[in-house]
Amino acid sequence: QMPYDLIASIGYEGNQSRNLIRLINLNFFYPGNPNIAAAFFPRADVSAGYNGLNLRLERRFADGFQFTANYRFSKSTDTLSNEGPGAVTNQTYPLDIESERGPSDYDVRHYTTISGLW
Helix, strand or coil, rough: CHHHEEEEEEEEEEEEEEEEEEEEHHHHCCCCCCCCCCCCCEEEEEEEEEEEEEEHHHHCHHCCCCEEEEEEEEEECCCHHHCEEEECCCCCCCCCHHHHHHCCCCCEEEEEEEEEEE
């Protein structure tokens, strides 16, 4: 408990995923083979990670009023955010999945919520 009847908390959340499935077009592996049109093959080589710092500040006033503020600083990285054939899931260079590592499509660095309850 802090001054002015404030309650503060700090927390961490994390996640690591490995061997998630992606669909790859076999034409990338056999480019000279005219017998393979659009043949997609599942491959379990996608990884993802998430780390987040959570801060919370709360104050309860008289007459049943309560104020809460939450802040999250986080980072989500992966090698592929969505699966399936299509424009949003095409890798730049599918032969080397590690060259695709970067921020996730759903990465949100700063997230704040403020609420009051009476």
